Amino acid sequence: MEALSEILVLVGGFFILALAANTIGQYVTRYNLPLISGFLFAGILIGPYVLGMITPEELERLRFVDEMALAFIAFAAGAELYLGEVRPRLRPIAVMTAVQTFTIALVGAWAAYHLFGFIPDLGEPARRAVALMTGVVLVARSPSSTIAIINELRAKGPFTQLVLGVTVVTDVVVIVLFTLAYELALVWVHDRPLGLGFLLLLAVEIAASVALGYLLAAFFRRLMATRLHAWLKGAVVLAAGYGIFAVSHVLRATSDRFLHAPVTLEPLLIGMIASFLLVNYTGFRDEFSKILEDLGPAVYIAFFTLTGAGLALDVLGRAWPIALALFAARMVGIFSGSFLGALLAREPLRHAAYSGLAFVTQAGVALGLTKKVADEFTGFGEPFAAVIVGLIVLNQLVGPPLFKWSLLAVGEAHPRGHAAFDGVRDVILFGDDDQTLTLARRLTADGWQVRLATPDPERAGELAAAGFPVMPYRELDEATLAALEAEGADAVVCLLSDAENHRICETFYEKYGTESLVVRLADRSWAPRFQELGALVVDPNMATLSLLEQFVRAPQAASLLLGLEKGKQVVDIELRDPTLHGALLRELRLPPDTLVLAIHRDGQAIVTHGYTQLRLGDKVTVMGSPESLREVELKFAAAGTGRSA
Secondary structure (H helix, E strand, O other), rough: HHHHHHHHHHHHHHHHHHHHHHHHHHHHHHOOOOOOHHHHHHHHHHOOOOOOOOOHHHHHOOHHHHHHHHHHHHHHHHHHHHHHHHHHHHHHHHHHHHHHHHHHHHHHHHHHHHHHHHHOOOHHHHHHHHHHHHHHHHOOOOHHHHHHHHHOOOOHHOOOOEEEEHHHHHEEEHHHHHHHHHHHHHHHHHOOOOHHHHHHHHHHHHHHHHHHHHHHHHHHHHHHHHHOOOOHHHHHHHHHHHHHHHHHHHHHHHHHHHOOOOOOOOOOHHHHHHHHHHHHHOOOHHHHHHHHHHHHHHHHHHHHHHHOOOOOOHHHHHHHHHHHHHHHHHHHHHHHHHHHHHHHHHOOHHHHHHHHOOOOOOOOOHHHHHHHHHOOOOOOOOHHHHHHHHHHHHHHHHHHHHHHHHHHHHOOOOOOOOOOOOOOOOOEEEEOOOOHHHHHHHHHHHHOOOEEEEOHHHHHHHHOOOOOOOOOOOOOOOOHHOOOOOHHHHHEEEEHHHHHHHHHHHHHHHOOOOOEEEOOOOOOHHHHHHHOOOOOOEEEHHHHHHHHHHHHHHHHHHHHHHHOOOEEEEEEEEEEOOOOOOHHHHHOOOOOOEEEEEEEEEEEEEEEEOOOOOOOOOOOOEEEEEHHHHHHHHHHHOOOOOOOO
């Protein structure tokens, strides 16, 4: 009982330290450093070699957290391999994966064999073991980083599909290969005979791991079918992951005692098989993936922080030159393997030339395998981990920018353009019905410069008769956009068909990065496509119901927002005056009849108070009279423009 209470106290203390690590991790991202480098740095700080907040003995007692995280990494790797997404390009994915794996592993193993001589008393068998496992670890990728960049750039096309497929499949292949490399390394290091007995034992271990993977998949299937809350299912998934390691430890100790031949299950292989079967052969793919997505941040914080705490700084200092040399060797393997693999897969030469840039990033699987080596091989595990962790940090720094560059180079990236404010509030209305005309009049009265565009030339004349500049168009080509002065538009309102509205929004998103895209929706099934572009979607039916509800719940607020309150308006004003950057709200001399309701910054809404600091680019929501709001706009505007957005 006393031991349990000590463990709970230790876990509670580590939980608090992990929260601090999360803060440090988020902080370093401001300087374009990878998140995991912040977690690793926090771990080094709290570890026994700096502040000593965690001792080596406590690290050993927290090993179950490591094992839980390793199982989670295996679950995530298996869940990423969805056959429905890989099957359309199976042949090129298989060819590129095979060629890359062979090339990177070969170059990496050769380099490691010659570079790891700095480890004292490293005999020839151990040197071969280090080289073999390093070669396999260097092949690993980071599907989560790849997916994040694809989503960020809205990348689509055959090159993107190929890169994602190869990245996901590679991590699965790496776990399988590492199982074999790890067993062979044990034979070399512990000087066991390499014969028929070893092959038979290896076959038994792999068969048992596959069987347990099937059983765990069946258990997860039953778990997902229950009506338990998602967080409780997540807790069971983590507990099952730790259970894999517990069973492996018990079986190894028992077989060694009674059979004098330790039977070693491979927990990573078991976890990967279980999640692979669950997402591909049951109907619980989305639910299981959502659970893993929700658990991921907490698990990775704990895992990377513990990994950092276990790094020896003296070894890490000597390891950096080796890490740089291995980084160079890995790049050689990646570029040569990717180019050759793409050619053998009959990919376009342009894709082959840029393919090497897409496979540099590493993260979870590589670090998980490194941790396993560090725990098992006491002779060289610590310096091995220091070198590979340094290498992973380098890959995380260099990999994402290179991948973005490759997507832009092959023309499959569709990032948001850059919107610049010219000092005048411009809006383009795409439409030709009565609502378009009414909206144009109201926006003009509110100080906006309005331009109309319609694909119907007959309606263009009627709209022009109302006194607005109108552009009839057949295609939204460069000439039409130039005539509309589209680059200077601060807002675009689309009141045509859903298909035409989507084409317009996509054009303004990619070419100009227009921040305010407003769409009147006809079919609700189109809503997700517009939301991907950051457009504000107005469903007329739902909008009416929402307004009625708001008038019942908060009639005064609804009246203010709709401009029904005489002499009062609510507007968003962008802060563009650099002299106000860092100022507190309470320090501003605003008209007495105005009230700051909220600030939007980096996509987040901030509830304001007197000590809220302003930042350039903040969208400040202000309520007041039209005259006072114009005064606030003038105050927030950049020098020489006279107005804010």
